[in-house]
Amino acid sequence: MAADLFQSPDYFNVDDLLTDEHKLVRDTTRAFVKKEVSPIIEDFAQRAEFPKQLIKGLGEIGAFGPFVPQEYGGSGLDYISYGLMMQELERGDSGIRSTASVQGSLVMFPIFTFGSEAQKKKYLPKLASGEWMGCFGLTEPDHGSNPNGMITNFKDKGDHVILNGAKMWISNAPFADIAVVWAKNEQGEVHGLIVERGMKGFTTPETHNKWSLRASATGELVFDNVKVPKENILPGVKGLKGPLNCLNSARFGIAWGVVGAAMDCYDSALRYSKQRIQFGKPIAAFQLTQKKLAEMITEITKAQLLCWRLGVLRNEHRATPQQISMAKRNNVNMAIQIAREARQIHGAMGITGEYPIMRHSMNLESVITYEGTHDIHLLITGYDVTGISAFE
Ligand code: TGC
Numbered sequence: 001m002a003a004d005l006f007q008s009p010d011y012f013n014v015d016d017l018l019t020d021e022h023k024l025v026r027d028t029t030r031a032f033v034k035k036e037v038s039p040i041i042e043d044f045a046q047r048a049e050f051p052k053q054l055i056k057g058l059g060e061i062g063a064f065g066p067f068v069p070q071e072y073g074g075s076g077l078d079y080i081s082y083g084l085m086m087q088e089l090e091r092g093d094s095g096i097r098s099t100a101s102v103q104g105s106l107v108m109f110p111i112f113t114f115g116s117e118a119q120k121k122k123y124l125p126k127l128a129s130g131e132w133m134g135c136f137g138l139t140e141p142d143h144g145s146n147p148n149g150m151i152t153n154f155k156d157k158g159d160h161v162i163l164n165g166a167k168m169w170i171s172n173a174p175f176a177d178i179a180v181v182w183a184k185n186e187q188g189e190v191h192g193l194i195v196e197r198g199m200k201g202f203t204t205p206e207t208h209n210k211w212s213l214r215a216s217a218t219g220e221l222v223f224d225n226v227k228v229p230k231e232n233i234l235p236g237v238k239g240l241k242g243p244l245n246c247l248n249s250a251r252f253g254i255a256w257g258v259v260g261a262a263m264d265c266y267d268s269a270l271r272y273s274k275q276r277i278q279f280g281k282p283i284a285a286f287q288l289t290q291k292k293l294a295e296m297i298t299e300i301t302k303a304q305l306l307c308w309r310l311g312v313l314r315n316e317h318r319a320t321p322q323q324i325s326m327a328k329r330n331n332v333n334m335a336i337q338i339a340r341e342a343r344q345i346h347g348a349m350g351i352t353g354e355y356p357i358m359r360h361s362m363n364l365e366s367v368i369t370y371e372g373t374h375d376i377h378l379l380i381t382g383y384d385v386t387g388i389s390a391f392e
């Protein structure tokens, strides 16, 4: 990939809404991405490999669970800081943001929110530093949008339980040290279990041949009579609201993250359009190109403001799951459209690895599906405004 010349657009001076701490967190993450991610990411994506060497640095800049208090190894930052970090990481690549989202929102968040004191002390500091990596198992081969139908289950055997079943499409699975797994007990209630690599009968085969999120490792979680100590069950929640609460945190991060991918596409298209000469003029001089660029920056600005307001609400514990759904859906769709338009502006060069466009575009096809599909989030909004569930 060509040198990273990214300059962040800020058409409505959103920076004025940020504190000095927010800007420091954002700028630190941005510098990390420029130095560590941009130079290598195209190569790793082309080879469909997760750049494991980034884990230590991600831990050092506090990208894993920044909202977790310092006593458990986190940074005790607010949700706007978390959002800005996700924005900057996804500016680099959705796969890198995915790794951080899963670790923070889907592994550390449930342990912090629903875990025992012993579980928090055992796992959180090592997860915050990146010494241990985690993954989150909710989706099954036959239960994606409808996780309540899950068949992964555990049976009580005194001081331990026996876990059986399989999870699919799990980010970080191939290298994770632990998995937060959602499974039903004999009464059909959903519980969270911390399954550790090395437990007999637990395997994590990698999923190959992805055209999207190629720099993120995806795999299955297979449980064949796995003996899990009862002390590994999260005591603080039962029912589907457990995993769905974690998704609120991760979907919030995605709503911010994809703004970064969209900014990168816009920034690259703007620069390219001023340099590329056709018919004796830069293509930026043509009205059709200007329409594309003007619409892109308008949509990015709207998405930034939506994120900022959502961040304020989440900091005040007032953001509803439905507001988070709306922001995730709107912003991912916005980013996909911008990636497509940016691809057009780059002409043939847009399909190459010289520019980040095609990689972002393909990545966003996963982002629009995971953490609740585009249509599921629409139905969540539909339910909220009508009071009638389309799922029943
Ligand atoms: P429903 O009957 O509506 O709700 C069951 C219980 O959960 C509560 N609830 C929530 N609680 C917290 N946050 C939310 N967002 C919640 N939504 C619902 C609800 O109040 C109820 O509580 P209670 O106390 O009455 O039991 O559930 P449903 O079965 O009708 O399903 C609703 C639906 C379809 C919206 C939900 O299942 C859904 O969101 N499906 C999408 C599945 C999904 O998003 N999967 C994501 C898997 S993880 C992933 O993709 C990681 S990608 C990682 C990366 O790489 O970044």
Ligand code: FAD
Pocket: 102, 135, 136, 137, 138, 139, 143, 144, 145, 146, 168, 169, 170, 171, 172, 212, 213, 218, 366, 369, 370, 371, 372, 373, 374, 375, 376, 379, 390, 391
């Ligand atoms: P399905 O649920 O089969 O949906 C197929 C289509 O049907 C979609 O368009 C959907 O919108 C539509 N549909 C379904 N139900 C309805 C309805 N009621 N009304 C209208 N339309 C409907 N999961 C995890 O648990 N952990 C992870 O770490 C994780 N990482 C992922 C990483 C990647 C790269 C990908 C691609 C997925 C990941 N997932 C993960 C899984 C992801 O959450 C699911 O793919 C997603 O929830 C959708 O499930 P599905 O693929 O089974 O699609």
